[in-house]
Amino acid sequence: MVFVPHTEIDRKAMLDAAGVDSVEALFAPIPSHLATQLDLPAGISEWEVERLLAERGAQNRKLSEFRRFVGGGIYEHWIPPEVPSLAGRREFMTAYTPYQSEASQGTLKAIFEYQTTIAALTGMEASNASVYDGATAVVEGCFLALRHTRRNAIAVSPGLNPRHQQVLRAYLEPQGFEIRPLEFQNGKTNENQIIGNDVAAVVIQNPNAFGIIESLHGIVEKAHEAGALVVASVNPISLGILASPGEAGADIAVGEGQPMGLPPAYGGMCFGFMACTKPLVRKLPGRIVGEAQDKNGRTGYTLTLQAREQHIRREKATSNICTNQALFALHATVYLSCMGPQGMREVATLCLERTALLRERLLKIPGVETVFDAPVFHEWAYRTPRPAEQVLAALHEKGILGGVELGHWTQNSFSQDEELSNAILTCATELTTNEDIEAYGSALEEVLR
Amino acid sequence: MVFVPHTEIDRKAMLDAAGVDSVEALFAPIPSHLATQLDLPAGISEWEVERLLAERGAQNRKLSEFRRFVGGGIYEHWIPPEVPSLAGRREFMTAYTPYQSEASQGTLKAIFEYQTTIAALTGMEASNASVYDGATAVVEGCFLALRHTRRNAIAVSPGLNPRHQQVLRAYLEPQGFEIRPLEFQNGKTNENQIIGNDVAAVVIQNPNAFGIIESLHGIVEKAHEAGALVVASVNPISLGILASPGEAGADIAVGEGQPMGLPPAYGGMCFGFMACTKPLVRKLPGRIVGEAQDKNGRTGYTLTLQAREQHIRREKATSNICTNQALFALHATVYLSCMGPQGMREVATLCLERTALLRERLLKIPGVETVFDAPVFHEWAYRTPRPAEQVLAALHEKGILGGVELGHWTQNSFSQDEELSNAILTCATELTTNEDIEAYGSALEEVLR
Amino acid sequence: MSEALIYQRSRPGRYAYTLPPRLDRERDFTAALPKDFIRKNPPALPEVSKVDVVRHMTRLSQETISIDSHFYPLGSCTMKHNPMIADRALAGFGLDGLHPHQPDGDVQGLLKVFTEMEAYLAEVTGLDAVSLIPSAGAQGEFVGLAVIRKAIQARGENRHVVLVPDTAHGTNPASAALAGLKVVVIPSTIEGLVDVDALDSYLNDDVAALMLTNPNTLGLFEKDIETIAQKVHKAGALLYYDGANLNALVGRYRPGDMGFDVCHLNLHKTFATPHGGGGPGSGPVAVRAELEPFLPVPRIRTVNGEYRLDFNRPDSIGPIHGNWGNVAVVVRAYTYLRLLGHDGLADVSASAVLNANYLRAQLAKIFPNTTPGLCMHEFTVSLTCLSKSPANESASKSHKQSGNGNGNGNGAPHVRAMDVAKRLLDLGIHPPTVYFPTFISEGMLIEPTETETKETLDNFVAAMQQIKREAAEQPELVIGAPHTTQVGRLDDVGAARNPVLTFCCTFQ
Amino acid sequence: MSEALIYQRSRPGRYAYTLPPRLDRERDFTAALPKDFIRKNPPALPEVSKVDVVRHMTRLSQETISIDSHFYPLGSCTMKHNPMIADRALAGFGLDGLHPHQPDGDVQGLLKVFTEMEAYLAEVTGLDAVSLIPSAGAQGEFVGLAVIRKAIQARGENRHVVLVPDTAHGTNPASAALAGLKVVVIPSTIEGLVDVDALDSYLNDDVAALMLTNPNTLGLFEKDIETIAQKVHKAGALLYYDGANLNALVGRYRPGDMGFDVCHLNLHKTFATPHGGGGPGSGPVAVRAELEPFLPVPRIRTVNGEYRLDFNRPDSIGPIHGNWGNVAVVVRAYTYLRLLGHDGLADVSASAVLNANYLRAQLAKIFPNTTPGLCMHEFTVSLTCLSKSPANESASKSHKQSGNGNGNGNGAPHVRAMDVAKRLLDLGIHPPTVYFPTFISEGMLIEPTETETKETLDNFVAAMQQIKREAAEQPELVIGAPHTTQVGRLDDVGAARNPVLTFCCTFQ
Ligand SMILES: Cc1ncc(COP(=O)(O)O)c(C=O)c1O
């Protein structure tokens, strides 16, 4: 087998040295009746496996075959070519967690830079090295708050991505924590509601799951009055122009990192970012890199604050996370380095512009109406007289991915609402063109005719 | 502009330091009336340019859309994934000729390894670091022989790739050298012909342009008797099983390197390899890397025998070549390292097998007959009663690239022959499947029905 | 020359992006937003040119030791070669261009890969149903335990204890806690195996599960696994398999056949996907048929020959990821599995165990406290013998000795496992895992993997021999290591006391 | 640790390939061949594993200084940043999957790119027709001169001399010889420009062409270019432009407007395609309309709105490449040109010239013999001032002084340009071109390119200042450089005397 480098001579010499006369003898510690042969396909050549994957791939319909207006947590943005080229360098790919700092300054500096960019973007003071994805970042944010406040309830805005709400439930249930919804009107979290004294954290998403820009400042005030922390789940691209969680006074900022230089990939190339204020640093989950000195006064970088982690604290750790999403965080670091503050502002501005133009175009169509009348960032929900499922299917036939069906998506979440049954969540980004918008408009006109 | 890193502040400071007050002033040495503005498209973003290239690309029909049997100098082989991944590493890509050896041991070692693998494969004693392509490698081989023998004529086998014959003519004509054909019968160079005393080199290709395996030994003997050198142009993949130029006694081995790990790329990713016996080394053209010692006795690698080259010898240099095809030679080095002697033998065996099976299948079809009855490697020429152009066009419509039309291809070359007007040169490699062969067979049956 | 942080290249006004043009240059859409929606200070991101980004990241990559550049025998991590064909096949599959909100009909090829992969992993583990979603081993553990918890609740029982050996990986107890279960540590025998007799006293009505790694974190196979399974089952509990070490067995032995009920795999270990400098991984969970209803949503169902995502699973523990986990890792692992096939997989474990035993036998000649008998894919060496004082000599026989300083009180410096690790860096080798499992004092856990050549292993043995000699002759050389890296040993304590976690100067 | 040759990893029987299976396992097709067709000894190729290949090549790449890792101001080579978008756009275009024997109808997209690129380069050069085929600058020169030769023959004339300045690049005379033309060297003025007055005496009925690089190889613009052109044309000869230095002018000035008739470009310089460790390049040739018939075949013709390759061009010099030259380079350059557009190209030359003049002005403060006035995109420094003896001080003013040893006969070691170059390596900078053009004694030809930041240039100035100080205070430090590389200065003379050109031990 090509990945095992031993020649017959090697194998013989090694068996001899190990004091056995056959490979089978190496497995002597295992009861022999447990041995088995797998009923799997036989091995094939690289060329055959490449063909096999291409064949499977050909059974998908790729985004590039469509004009597309689909977001709902995963977004298509321009990925500077430096991102995959540099983050994909095999030294980065084939290293592991930098346990031996001196040999891994490259990875460690990159993580330190990642932490700095995430702190800068979210307006927070510290960041960890990533968690699995946006949903588990929300979860980890809530656990942090629960630990910090020693309270037992979480108040969640129905504007939080409905899937994230469900994941939060799956994680909080086993330990018996309570989740309750915040008041929500016209597509926005009510800024003036009273937060209960047992609430560890208020979780609010911005822009929210309906694309609407939330007023963070108000809810932060109310939460803090009640002694609760605020976990703000944010779209990182929006932070080019929208107030950062830090500016709004939030304590913990989390979010899905995929928009920062990663492709949609069926949602399979995600990472969760997680930042917080200084007082919470020692309760953050996951890897954290810090600056350190060697005995000659040279500055280096190293994994730090490990007393939080599972390999030291075991069942008392701040999280069970071990392997994280380092490589994708690295993609984001390259992305943010390419974009800089100016690029982030511009890409956010382009998203805002395209979404406004899309909204104007669709609202010209008789029967199309806005679901909530509030400023949006790069997603916007509309309603037609026809069931959303049918509208989307008809658009699909015309080569348009029209958006997310809100009725289905919000099922089993606090976001569920009668109002949403005919609603479609559309999305435009800097990659949306005039032709795309016009094509959507005329296709929808035909569909609704 | 994104590739110019200067901020306005930088630009101002730099102009100041340079003692001018504007960018225009920097161009003072140039008569001002020569200034112009280009009538070119305006600059666009990376995203737009990527779309533009994808759009142009979509106007091509790619090989993957066909079952293909087309060679004629450029061949599709399995490219181990390590080849583009490693040879494509940007340190290799973005370096230049290793003038400063100490800083470029990586490139230099790779070239030294390349020279070793090429010498090994061709059975020669030395190799240069590459020339432009297979055609110019033939040319350089002839110039070497002309220089070495101080004679004025080249005798070329009509089995040499017809395009290579034309290129040879374009290069030899200006200096007034003569080119004449060798005797050629039944698709093979006559082994027993007398070579004239004015002939500097006999040029013979193996397998030849019709896929036929030549008997090198005989012609080598005749050439050497006449005091001529032998330039053997060989397909590197064939050397896994076929006698090497060195074994056959040739003096100079050249060839197109593309089959060793490079894609067809419209023939745009080629390189010429060139190897020779020891006595000819100091007359080789192009870069050559040699082993050297530093003063502490450490071994390193460096460009050597530079006294041959244009930057030292100017009009007396062995060639005008400066920039060569180093990156593609590196691809071949990785390819040959992956394949090893065993892999080279196997890939050649698979080519032989597939071609035999293809030939058997097509010969079952009424009307199909072989053009030359001789053993072939991975190309084979057949003839049908219908004009080749029509047959190929009809196959094309059925999704089959049936081969090269020999009538056209051999025009303006010594290979031209009435016999070839209805002939098609097909090709099979290790990537040809049973299904491919059967599809070709049944399509051709339909076409000829 | 060591590369500075990218922030140190930053200059106001520099940039490295291009973006599509505005569509409407007349209107200012930002101005239309309420003022308190708007960011006040631009984020302090690097302001650099393209060349800056490229040169910086290229250099950082070169400052990173990796499998592609070095031998990396990090125990418990299975740092085997990551085939490049998986990168290419993934690109050819076209995963990048799929969106999770596309209708199921658009992603039939992907769902077919998922379905096949679930079946393959069921076969590999000897269990019945698989969820591919967990993002890493630890999330797999959480899912597995949450499934067990729900299944036990569904039985109407109230078991809330998870038994974990003292040699277990830290994620095991941490995941149990996360799943709302109480961790009870069970002791090991002197060799490091589960103390089967002692086990009985821990098995009671509170016990939901026993979690084992097998081979365990010392690289030893739990030879009494069948007895253990019987006891656990008899006590009404379930047996959990932490698959981090499956590389020892893959293609030859199966957790299901040993009596395990639930198991997670680490595709980033056994199935050769890149570790990415810390992740992503993938930690699929396999269970017996009766536990299938509790697996996370979505599941895949076939309806009229089409694959469909099924969220409507009332007993499920729920979704545990915003999408489908680390899909790119799953597709790579699928490629690897198909490439190797049953024959190749059996060769993997054979050669992984062969390499480990060869290395073990060679090192045993140098270090007396090396795993004595046959190991599986990894083994331990205790380096207490490198401390010079007679006091220490005897301590070297006892387990669990620890201590943070070098020095034994009477002048002769002690060379510790960490020193040896650092010295290996000078010799161009990534050190094995040190101080895990804590069961071994001054321990190294060495996992060579099957993809390394005999010469590489011999070279490692020579390096260890050299270091042993140095430890005797010039201990400062070892204690002061590494000497050839861009920084020396870093002051971890100082770093944790006053954490500097971002490049602060950038904050105005 | 320096990486050994891959042959040193070789072990009989190891391999790193997989191949599709045989279709017919019964028959032996090789056995059917005559025996003397068959290879007797298998080729002595490396026998290594996948990990070996990957680790070896990864390490070799790290042992290679490149633009992506270092400042690389190699004069005459335009080592500017190579945009990564060109890699991606090329992949997206799908060039790999096209075969040169596909019918023209299958490659309309590619032929469109060619056609557009020919038109763009005609506009860039101010000439009328372009061939994209030449594989590099030198092949462009051969083609250009062969075209001139044929055109002159077609006129019925027998001109066979090419005039070349003494500052010309070596390929210029070498290409002329290849094209069957005789080289006559014309002298330069003291500043290094063409001696316009002296030119007259060289222009006669034998002269086919004058070949110039402009700006020339000293980075100076031939300010009298229009007079020169007039004289050349009046003498019945043609004016050839070596476009290696077009980066100074691109987007602002055009060879055609200056009076040049034939010109080659180096896409791997001006148009930012990677140099590949020595190649591939691309050297398109542009000519005035009357010379178009002589360009190499194939040409592209439009027939009924379709692009067609045209081989039927009776006056053509013939084909000069087995296919269409370095197509991948052409497509990258096309990407670059479209990305930048007319505005971006004008910015390229402006900033290239700005960077050169800034660096020139800073270095002039340190080294008196730096190009005195405004330079174009590059400039020269003569380092004779680093030799200590008074004898040498005066020699530093004269041109073309040379000498191979360090030492001036009275004990004080001379620091030479090569020493400075090697010392720069220790300071993390790829040295400029040294000893070219030979016109400058102890010369460095410095071309920073437009993609470098002011900080990078300042850092270079600081390094040069440091070396100047070292040359005065501890000359051995400079003369013995480099000190930090894996090998010290190599014995080139010994290497050429007994050339070892392959890893011999592998030959049985
Ligand atoms: C034995 C063992 N269990 C569990 C884990 C956790 O796996 P992961 O890091 O993928 O979360 C590891 C990984 O290091 C391990 O070695």
Ligand SMILES: Cc1ncc(COP(=O)(O)O)c(C=O)c1O
């Ligand atoms: C001035 C000049 N002319 C011609 C050439 C030859 O170009 P190439 O190396 O592409 O053949 C060069 C390249 O180094 C050069 O600098």
